[in-house]
Structure formats: C-alpha cells, structure tokens
Amino acid sequence: MPSFSALRPLLALTLVATASCSIFHRKPKDATPPVVVETVRTPDSPTPPSAARDLADAMTTVLRLRPDQTAKVRQVLNTTVEQVNAARQQYPAQSPQLNAAIARINASSDKQMRTILGPTSYREMQVKRAQIQAEMQKK
DSSP states (O other), rough: OOOHHHHHHHHHHHHHHHHTSSSSSSSOOTTOOOOOOOOOOTSSSSHHHHHHHHHHHHHHHHHOHHHHHHHHHHHHHHHHHHHHHHHHHSSSSOOOHHHHHHHHHHHHHHHHHHHHHHHHHHHHHHHHHHHHHHHHHOO
C-alpha cells in the first residue's frame, strides 16, 4: 500500500478538479430556472425589420448587385416591411382587406424592383428565387 505522502500530489489534483465541478457549486433553493423563450411566427405576425436587410444581402450575393442597387433594394424592402406590418395592424388576420392591401404593396414593391434591377437582373431574380431564399436562411 502506498504511503500517504506518495498520494498527497494526487489528492491535491483531485481536490482542485472536483472543486471546479458544478456538483460543488449549489444554487440557492429559491433560484428560479432560466426562462426560455421560443419565437413562433404565425402568418399574421409582424415581419421583423431584419428580414428586409437579410433579403437585400441575399439578393446582393446571388445577383451580384452593385452597391447603389443594394442600397435602393434595401430601401424598397424596408418600406415594404413597414407597409405590410401597418396593414396587419389595420386589418384582421387573413381578411380580404388584408390580402388586398398586401397584394397592392407587393405589386408596388415588385414594380420598383423591376426598375432598380433592370430587365436582365429582374429575370435572374425570378429564376433564382429559391437560391435567394436559401441564402437568406443562412443569415
């Protein structure tokens, strides 16, 4: 059997290792567990402003937009998000009025995009819509 003095370094290492272990750090009994918040978007949830930025960034990457085009696209998308969110507050969810307002907003946005991008890039945007969405999901 090894002597106590031979085990002393091993015992010191064991104490240091176990002292940092969570089992020795007790939480007070009255401590509340952390709150976990999950965000669930429904069809009538407001669109976050970051969605316009993310979509503009994805379009820039996929369509290789110039900086001036990116700035204009971002401005159109920000305005679109603001208008759609305002319409969602004004009309009941899934109502004909809301659907008509969103269709009108999207048509206006689409017309502006067509002007900003030009015919070639606009067609490319339509063809690469799935790729743009995939790029946006990475963000």
